[in-house]
Amino acid sequence: MATMKVNQISRDDLDWQIQYNTDRCTFCGKCVAACPFRAIEAGVEKRRKVISDHFTPEPKVQFKTVPVIKQCVGEYNFCRGCGICERVCPNEAIKPVRNEDSRFGVKYRATLADPYKRGGRANLATEKRTLDxxxxxxxxxxxxxxxxxxxxxxxMLAPFGRILPADEMPFDVVDGKLVMNSATPKVNWIYxxxxxxxxxxxxxxxxxxxxxxxxxxxxxxxxxxxxxxxxxxxxxxxxxxxxxxxxxxxxxxxxxxxxxxxxxxxxxxxxxxxxxxxxxxxxxxxxxxxxxxxxxxxxxxxxxxxxxxxxxxxxxxxxxxxxxxxxxxxxxxxxxxxxxxxxxxxxxxxxxxxxxxxxxxxxxxxxxxxxxxxxxxxxxxxxxxxxxxxxxxxxxxxxxxxxxxxxxxxxxxxxxxxxxxxxxxxxxxxxxxxxxxxxxxxxxxxxxxxxxxxxxxxxxxxxxxxxxxxxxxxxxxxxxxxxxxxxxxxxxxxxxxxxxxxxxxxxxxxxxxxxxxxxxxxxxxxxxxxxxxxxxxxxxxxxxxx
Amino acid sequence: MCRIGAIKSKNYIHPSKALHLMRSQQKGHDNSGFAMVMQDLGGRFANYKELPILSMACTDEGVKIAEDILHEAGFSRVMQWSPEINEQAGLKIEPMPNYVFQVLHYPKSYKYAPAHEKEELLVDIRLQIREALEQTNDGYVYSFWPDVLTLKEIGDPTDIGTYFNLWQPDEDFTAKIITAQCRQNTNYDIVRYAAHPFFLEGYTALANGENTFYEKNKNFQKNLYKGYIGFESDSQCFLYTLHYIHKILKWPLQYYKHTITPLAYDDAEKREDHAILQNIRAVLGNLELNGPNTIIAVLPDGTMFNTCDAKKLRPVVIGHTADTAVISSEVTGLNEILPERDWTQDIYTNEREMVVINNNLEVERWQQ
The missing domain is CATH 3.20.20.70 (Aldolase class I)
Known part of the structure; x- marks a missing residue:
């Protein structure tokens, strides 16, 4: 049975996997150039093809080296699923696909002994929003x-500033009208x-x-x-x-x-x-x-x-x-x-x-x-x-x-x-x-x-x-x-x-x-x-x- | 929809005037009750202007409860009157066993007390009686104030008039100011406390329409003053706001309008007094009125006024002669009791004004 490196991070550990179609790709390079995460790179793959060019089968094996866009796999250079590659691709040849079976959260921490950091919002929303x-x-x-x-x-204006209780307002009555006898806290009325x-x-x-x-x-x-x-x-x-x-x-x-x-x-x-x-x-x-x-x-x-x-x-x-x-x-x-x-x-x-x-x-x-x-x-x-x-x-x-x-x-x-x-x-x-x-x-x-x-x-x-x-x-x-x-x-x-x-x-x-x-x-x-x-x-x- | 009415006169008038004023508008309301507040009393109450009058409707036990509280506080009875009941078969009314109008002396310890202490005492005692009556469900106390009578009942207003013999003019039962309404609070539970007019410390208010800022108003008012309770009707908020502005904050009356229907920010900005207006809006935004409403109110000094919300409005018209002014939801009410007036002088209050009637029966239009 073949050996494998169990503990090494692999493509199926990642949150996002690149789906790439060689047949549609023109190797314009836009996706690689656009990906800021270096999550994809240009590379080559060996292809083995068995063909026969006779009426009777005379199989011959051909090996070809073809250029491809490959997904990088690592704790730093990994696909975030942003989809920029898909946006820039003229031929719909590439896109990130969510990996439902991702193990990235555990791999990252177990490998780097570092709390995983990211931006955005909480990602654990499990139910409909209250406001909805x-x-x-x-x-x-x-x-x-x-x-x-x-x-x-x-x-439609809202106060930004301290509003006093009405009975603490510095108002005097002069000739039947209210006048201010001292300042009140500054309030700006804004959208x-x-x-x-x-x-x-x-x-x-x-x-x-x-x-x-x-x-x-x-x-x-x-x-x-x-x-x-x-x-x-x-x-x-x-x-x-x-x-x-x-x-x-x-x-x-x-x-x-x-x-x-x-x-x-x-x-x-x-x-x-x-x-x-x-x-x-x-x-x-x-x-x-x-x-x-x-x-x-x-x-x-x-x-x-x-x-x-x-x-x-x-x-x-x-x-x-x-x-x-x-x-x-x-x-x-x-x-x-x-x-x-x-x-x-x-x-x-x-x-x-x-x-x-x-x-x-x-x-x-x-x-x-x-x-x-x-x-x-x-x-x-x-x-x-x-x-x-x-x-x-x-x-x-x-x-x-x-x-x-x-x-x-x-x-x-x-x-x-x-x-x-x-x-x-x-x-x-x-x-x-x-x-x-x-x-x-x-x-x-x-x-x-x-x-x-x-x-x-x-x-x-x-x-x-x-x-x-x-x-x-x-x-x-x-x-x-x-x-x-x-x-x-x-x-x-x-x-x-x-x-x-x-x-x-x-x-x-x-x-x-x-x-x-x-x-x-x-x-x-x-x-x-x-x-x-x-x-x-x-x-x-x-x-x-x- | 409610219909409301108010009469202010230089002469003493009998409540039958108020019944006529309201009955002519009966197609507009649902005839589910009758309530009135009489102020500046004549007749048998004319000689007791300075003494508080307790207005209540209650059971026999309720009478005892109230008398015990009053006795303990040191009040002593000067005079008591109850309306002559005219029971007939088929009247649509749900009467209480007793209707008590009692004139009382202040406790001796209050002989030299300043006015505000006496006023607070009257509020405290009324609240105490109200709470005690509520505990045993023995009745309702509507007002406890000098020179003021309040009567509220559930039923057909015409029949209520018959029951209390109010259709028959009586010189011994009169007032110079009568505010009235012919509808119970039919949108919610029918509760006597929910019937307009509402009264507190000399201030009376009655209103037409729905207070769509009820929750905001109520949440704010319930912490402002001990007397702001009940809230059985959303219109009580209008009275409490008036009381707060005029009695507690002691602001001139025109600021009631600025509080309940503040000018738009852009309009206020252009005025000299914009700082005052913006401050009022900031601190009392919770007392704004969203409408649709028209409000009639009476101040302790007898000034009567009318104002409306600023955008939806409710019908109201004011007519007057040399000695009487009437505010009514419908002009038909005016035609009924002031047919001789110059109707071209009738005022249909607009969204930015207060129509104020002073004790000389001068009618002023204050523009906001």
Missing amino acids: KIKVGRISQMTDPSLDASRHTFD PIIVGDMSIGALSWRMWEAMAIAVAYLNEQVGLPVRMCSGEGGVPVRLLKSRYLKYVILQIASGHFGWNRIINAMPHMQELPGGILIKIGQGAKPGDGGLLQAKKVASHISEIRGVPKADLLSPPNHQGLYSIEESVQKMFLSLNSAFKFQVPVAIKVAASATSVSVYNNLLRDPYNIVGGFFVDGLAGGTGAANEISLDHTGHPIVSKLRDCYNAAVHQGKQGQIPLWAAGGLGANWNLAADAFKMMALGANGVFTGKLMLQIAGCVGNDHGKCNACNTGLCPVGICTQNPTLVKRLDIDKTAEQIVNYFIATDNELKKMLAPIGNSSLPVGRSDCLISVDRAVADRLNIQYSC
């Missing part, structure tokens, strides 16, 4: 007429969908720039006051000094990346930023901290972040903070005062069993300076993380958002610290529906990240396709700093498509508001939601319908 089990079931009829989505004027928060570094500068262009266009040409959160990776100085800064929410996270430049640019700022977002945690890989691997730290990333070319870890916690109260006093006060209390400061945390405690605590903060509570669920995407964190840690967003809202209602403080929710919203390609439902459950607005990448052309999905954001080899130029790969991304086209998506979403939001008769955002209108799933209905305290 919820419908808008209260439709205005008879006594409460529906609105006309095309003709009615809708007022209820924030683009965020993905850093330059995690994203290619072209992708980041495309989003910034799209956001500026949405504000200045379309009339939608959409804001974009910078992520923690710095901001180009040119943008910091431009009038477009007002559309950007600056993020500060535990690595403080890029803040030297931001602080140095402050005297030159023409406009104040749209807000500050302190990132404590994120929905994907919560507790694991951000990760930018050295291979993505190109020279411009080093500069903008002010760091050497090395693996950049945002620690899972802020090293100087040991309690919620301390975070309020240190970070919120210092960032508020840095911009003279003219820029609202909000906080982003990972959805967690403890989110409600944190939110309760912040709601009771006596300084009234927490300008928003951003809760991020486990279905959010990420540029790089340990797979174990991606797949096995985190908390779904829907019930957690609801819990936070209910906690605020219980305290009678709903709306005082605006709730913003994210984590897999728009994963079914319809952000308007998800945003609407989250608002009805209590969110003031939502934020979206991964969907922007998918609009731009990200080919990854939540079933293990591509998910190579961590490699620096993003095949579509979105999550890479590789000068050749980033050129695959058309900045203007990407910006245009993001703008188009927002315009469509805005129309679709109105299509949801009109039937329930709302002309403003449906925050807290859970009475208009029903669920066809008993458990979901009970958990969220909405009507069960069947």
Whole structure:
């Protein structure tokens, strides 16, 4: 019996296998040139053919060496299933096929003694999304007429900033009118969908720039006051000094990346930023901290972040903070005062069993300076993380958002610290529906990240396709700093498509508001939601319908 | 659909006026009940302006429960009156055993108490009586306030009028302000507390239409003040918002309109007072009104007003003469009880105004 090397990684161990048809291949070489993972290569194969060219059989054996495209097999150069080879092939000669019997997860770990890292989202979704089990079931009829989505004027703005209780407003009555006798916390009224928060570094500068262009266009040409959160990776100085800064929410996270430049640019700022977002945690890989691997730290990333070319870890916690109260006093006060209390400061945390405690605590903060509570669920995407964190840690967003809202209602403080929710919203390609439902459950607005990448052309999905954001080899130029790969991304086209998506979403939001008769955002209108799933209905305290 | 009506006059008027006002609109409502609040009382109550009047409908046990609570708190009875019951066969009414209108003296310890302490005491006692009556299902307490009477009953309004002998004018049972409605809460359970008008600390409100922001309003209001309870009707929210804005926050009345139907962001931005308007919208967004509604309300000083939601509206018309103003869902109500008025002066309230009638019967239109 023949021998074999059992422990060596082999093609049938891989998640994706290349299906290649020699007969259709013209050996143009495009697939090999396009694959950023070096998962395929040109090679030769020996072919043995028995032929007979006589009337009677006179078999002769012919050996030929033929050129082929071969799949590479290894722990580093393996196919991610991104399908770029199929896209560039003029003859449909090659494509990746999912290997249902893959053993890659065990091979990788057993060979390299290293936690497997990847990007994307949690890949272990086993059932239908909660939001898809919820419908808008209260439709205005008879006594409460529906609105006309095309003709009615809708007022769709959400607060970013601390809202005081009415009885603490600094109002005096003078000549029968209210006048302000002192300042109130700064509140910016913005579109209820924030683009965020993905850093330059995690994203290619072209992708980041495309989003910034799209956001500026949405504000200045379309009339939608959409804001974009910078992520923690710095901001180009040119943008910091431009009038477009007002559309950007600056993020500060535990690595403080890029803040030297931001602080140095402050005297030159023409406009104040749209807000500050302190990132404590994120929905994907919560507790694991951000990760930018050295291979993505190109020279411009080093500069903008002010760091050497090395693996950049945002620690899972802020090293100087040991309690919620301390975070309020240190970070919120210092960032508020840095911009003279003219820029609202909000906080982003990972959805967690403890989110409600944190939110309760912040709601009771006596300084009234927490300008928003951003809760991020486990279905959010990420540029790089340990797979174990991606797949096995985190908390779904829907019930957690609801819990936070209910906690605020219980305290009678709903709306005082605006709730913003994210984590897999728009994963079914319809952000308007998800945003609407989250608002009805209590969110003031939502934020979206991964969907922007998918609009731009990200080919990854939540079933293990591509998910190579961590490699620096993003095949579509979105999550890479590789000068050749980033050129695959058309900045203007990407910006245009993001703008188009927002315009469509805005129309679709109105299509949801009109039937329930709302002309403003449906925050807290859970009475208009029903669920066809008993458990979901009970958990969220909405009507069960069947 | 509800039909609502309100009469404010320089003269004392009898509730039969309110019955006539409402019965003429009976094709528009379902005749499932009758409720009214009388304020600024005349007749047998005219001499007790400063003393609180308890309005309740209850069993014999309920009377005892209330009297025990009042006695323990130190209240003493000054006068009690019950309507003359006119029982006839075939009346569509579900009467309670007792209808109590009791005038009481404040406890002696409150002799020199400031007004707000007395007011809080009245709310506390009413809530205490209400809770006690609910525990044993012995009745309903509608108001406990000086110079105010409330009557609510389930049944056909015409028959309710007959039962309480309200069709017969009576100089001893009058008021200068009467608000009324002829419908129970037929969308949900029929509960006496759900019948408009609603009353709290001198404020009265009644409304037409559906409060589609009921859940938002209720969730916010239930933590604002101890008296914001019940919520048997989605329209109670309108009263509580009015009370909160005007009584608790002490904001001028026009900010009630700015709270319930804020101007669109773009419109507010153009105004000088945009900072105030935006702040109000930010802090009280949960009290917005989505419509479709028209609201009639009365303030403690007797000012009466009407306003609507900002986009869907509900029918309402205001007519007036030199000594009487009437707000009615349908003009037919006005024609019935104010046939002599100049109908060209009738006002159909628009989505951005409040029509305010002061004690001199001057009718003002406040534009938002």
